[in-house]
Structures are given as C-alpha cells and as structure tokens.
Amino acid sequence: MFDAAIHALMVLLDPVRLLFMFLGLIMGIIIGILPGLGGMTGMALLLPFLFGMDPYTAMALLIGMVAITHTSDSITSILFGVPGTSGAQCTVMDGYPLAQKGEAARALGAAFISSMFGGIVGAVILFVSIPMAKPIINTFGSPELFMLCLFGICMIGVFTGKRRLRGIMAGLFGLLVGTVGAAPAAPEYRYTFGLLYLENGVALILVTLGLFAIPEMIGLLSSSAMKSTAKLAGSSWQGFKDVLKNKWLVLQGSAIGTFVGFLPGLGGSIADWAAYTLAKKTVKNEQFGKGDIRGIIAPESSNNAKEGGSLIPTLLFGIPGSGTTAVLLLGFMLLGIQAGPKMITDHLDITLTIVWTLVLANIFGTALCFLISKPMSKVRSINPNKLVPFVLVIIFIGAYQATNDWGDYILLMCFGVLGWVMRDLGWPRIPFIIGIILSQSAERYLFLSLQRYEAWELLSRPGVIIIGLLILLTFLGGILSNKLKAIFHTFFNKKGAGVPS
C-alpha cells in the first residue's frame, strides 16, 4: 500500500500533471471567488476537455479545481460579506465582522490555514479508509451493488432539498433518462422516439451543463455587483497562530466535515453549520456572530475535509456523496474508468493519485490564495454578470464536443430550461444527475442478479437485507432531518443570525 502511495506521488509529480493541477487550482480559485458558481459547475465546465487525457492528468485537473474552491470562497465571504459558494455561509458570520474591525488579513489567514489542514485531514481519512474498506467490498456481489445504487439515490433524494418526494422523483427521473438509447441486456433501443441522435443515449455532459451551468448563468445575469469596503489590515501570521492555538477545533471540524461528506446527500452547508454549531457549544467565551476567529476556523476546516469524506463512497462504492463527486464520477466514465470496488484493486494507482492531489492541491492552493488575497482586497467591486459571456462560450464549446451534432445544443437548451425551472421552484437537481449516472450500473447489476440468483436467494442475502434496512432508515432519517432543520432555524432565528439553507 505504501509502495503504491509513493509510486502514485511520483506519477503526480510529473511536470505536465503538476501544470494541469495548477490550472485546476487557478480555475477553482476563480470559481470559489465568484458567487453562484460552485465546484460542481466548475467541474462540469472542465469535463469536455478531458477527452484524450490520461486519467492521472485528468484527476490532477479535476481534483485540483475542486479541492481549492472551498478555500478561495473565503475571500469574498470575508472581504465582501457574500459567500462564494454555499459552503461558505458560516464564514461570513464571523469573517465579515472581523474584516469590518480591520482584521481581514487575520481572518483570511485563519480561513486559509484551517481549510488547508481540513483538506489534508480529509485526504488522510480517505487514504486510511482504503485498506479498511477492502474486506467489506470483496464480499459485495451484484445484488448488493444494485441495492447500493438504490441506497445512493434514496440518500440523495431524501436529504437534498426541502421535500423528500421531490428529491426521490428527481432521482427516479434521472434513472429513466439514463435508460434512453440501447438496452444493455437486449438488442433494442428505448425512448428514442425514432431519433437517430438518441440511439447512443443522452450525453451526460449535456445534462450536467444544461441542468447546472445554464441556470447559474441565468441567475448570474440577474445578479448585481458585489461591493467591498474592507481593507487587508491585520496580520495573516496572527491567523496562522490562531489556527495552531485552536488545533483541536480544526480536528473537530475536519472530523465532522469528513463524516458529513461520507454520507451521500448531506451537502457542504450542513457540514459547515454542524461544525459551527458544535464549536459554538464547545468553546469558552464565545463571541460567535460578532467576529470570533473560531467561528471561521471550525467551518473552514469542515468544508475542505468534506471533499475527502465524500470521495470515500464515490471511489470505493461508486455512489457519489455529493453533486461535485457525481460530476467527478461522470469524468471517470469519460475516461473509461468504472468507480467502485475496482478502484482499490485494478485502479489503486488512480485512487492514490487522487489522495495525493487532494493533499498537494490544498497546500499549493493555500499558498496561491495568500498570494491573490492582497490584490483582491484592492478590488472594490465585482460584477459577476460580466463574466457570463466568457463562461457561456466555454459551455457552448463543451456541449458540442459531446457528439458534434446540432442535437447537442438542442438538448443543452432543453435541460437548461428544465434546470432553471427546477432551481426556481426549489426542486433538487443533484438527485437527477446522480440518477442518470447510476442508471447504467443499476440496470446492469439488476440484470446480473436476476440471471445468477433465484428471487428468494436474492432477497435473503445478508448484504441485501442490511442495505434494504438502511434504505428504510433513510426514509425515517429524512423525517428526523426535517426536525433537525427546524431546530436549526429556531436556534439561528433566536440569535438573529442567518439561517442555513
């Protein structure tokens, strides 16, 4: 295992791969700074450019981008009081008041360093989980893997968004869209409506770009400019010392982030708020909400650690833990790699490259964030809608690469409208994309299971029963989650703070 880890590090240290990792870092920083664009949209924009890349370089680019988004989003959160991504809502609570008090550099320093440590802890936990998961994975057959697919859809459907049934419907719709085209078990085309274009199925890049990037562009076009009055006063070094002084808080936030990331469907904002709330309860003499540096350290370490946690079910079981990892899984498919048990047998080198990229991207990305924070502090206004045409050009380039057909643009528009309607009405879109991604594997595992086992034999397998019970618990947990959210709302409303969404 350690030999393989050293080998993976050597592979990643290739200058070309490092260059691509830095490209990913730069893109991740830009995406983190701009409100409205998250790691998921960023990844969706990068996907079309992965064709022809080797898996290590592609992973360096994608993981490099996603690893740093939650670090750079602190810049706008602290200087402008606007969260760069949904995972930075907590940072605004104490970061912006600190900037107003003339301690922006200290707040940024603490945010960057705690993010870096959080990211590294997440990567280490991912690394440690590989040998631990191996014996469990080896006992899984196609029935268990099919049940895991259903479990993934249920988790995401239940915990994403405000209404469980909407999430489940979106997931099932995704599974149905995934069946368009050639059937895997029979020489037959399904739901093609006589169109030659649909015989190869719906290109996942188009769904991702349409469902996520287009609605965000429409949203950004309506957004107004962000204004800042904060100066980069104070000392970054003080922020670094604050993190060292609160090392247990960093560990606590990282542990929460990794755990929340591991559970499919619980997004970045939940990880942040959980870390923030627990920190508020556990630290002494707290001044949370008024500019307490610990109110930055806890959520920042949590949201970066979440990435490592969400990669555990994604890589080892093929079940995406979040929207970002769902798009990463899509990247795997484009590269011809199937995530799941094979990631620790046949593709262990790729898995370990991902772990190393997470570590290196967090370290180099933090350094880059320190470098750009000074020029960023001089920017008095950011108008995101001026960026829209540039991103639209990338979207249109990427969409056409799906099949080089005009149908690509038509589908992009269709999913764009659907995505915008869903976004506007509060319907979750992540279960939809995860449904499409899991559709093919779910059908294949079901087909194999039905071929190999009798019905009773299938249903009496311990793994199937356990995962079946977990699915049942997920529904019940969804009810509990709603109650928890209500408690969160009451708690934050009483304190006059923002409410997590």
Add this chain to the structure above:
Amino acid sequence: MTKSKASILLSALFFVLFSSLCIMSTQYSQMAMYFPFFISLMASIAAFCNTILEYVKYRRVKRNDEAEEPIENEYDTPIQYETIVAAKNFLWILFYLIAIFLVGFVVGTAVFLLAFFKFKTDFNWLKIAIAIAVVMGFIYFLETLLPLHWPSGILFDIFQ
C-alpha cells in the same frame, strides 16, 4: 401564479410524463422493459403522491390565509417578475445559439460578445475589442491544443 401553484403543475406534468414512459416501456421485450417499467412505475406513484400532498398543503395554507392566520410559506411568492427577468436573460443564450446556427461558432461567438457587451454592460469599444480578441485567442489556443470541433453556420454551408 405563485411558486407553490407552479410546483403543483410541474409535479402533475411529471406524473403524466412518468405514466406515459411506463406505458411505453411495456412495448419493449421483457429483458429491455423491466428496469424502465419498474422505475417509471415507482416514479409515477411518487409524482402522484407528491402532487396530492402539495395540493393539500397549498389548500391548507390558503385556508389559513383566508382565516387571517397566515402560516409561513416560502413558496407563496409571485413568480411573474422573476420569470420575466429570467426569460429576458435566457433570450441572450438563445440569441447566441441562433448566431452560431446562422454564421457558425467562431463568428457567432464574436457577434454574441459584441452585442452582449454593448447592450448589457458599460464596456467601451476598446474593452469590447479586447474581450473579443481574448476569446478568439482562447478558441484558437484550444483548437491547436485539443482535437475540438465547432459547428459551421447554415449561411456558410449554403455559400460553400
């Protein structure tokens, strides 16, 4: 129309769509039908339940509003203004698509950028020219670096 009404409508539309897909799936051979059939059946049931539940909730909220005891409902906001703004924004994307369709990707992109920056931002001609040059350079860079393809416009196809 309020968001809650629009949501009920969307849910009902999903129910119709899933039911149709369920019926369609019965026309396939057994090996090809079982997965889409069961999934669309489950989706139809979920959509039906969701439509009923959302309607019941909508009625309850409305009754409480009439009784002057309004309960909190985040979706009870009119969507007309937002829809108009978003529709206008969406027209820009549609304009870009039409420009590509007519004159091809590269020229269409230049036309779109010119129109967008002129009418939607406070950019002067110099800034617009720089922005277009940067994007054209980026496209050229991608074209030489990666095996990418662009759509040619219908006008170019006609004159060729």
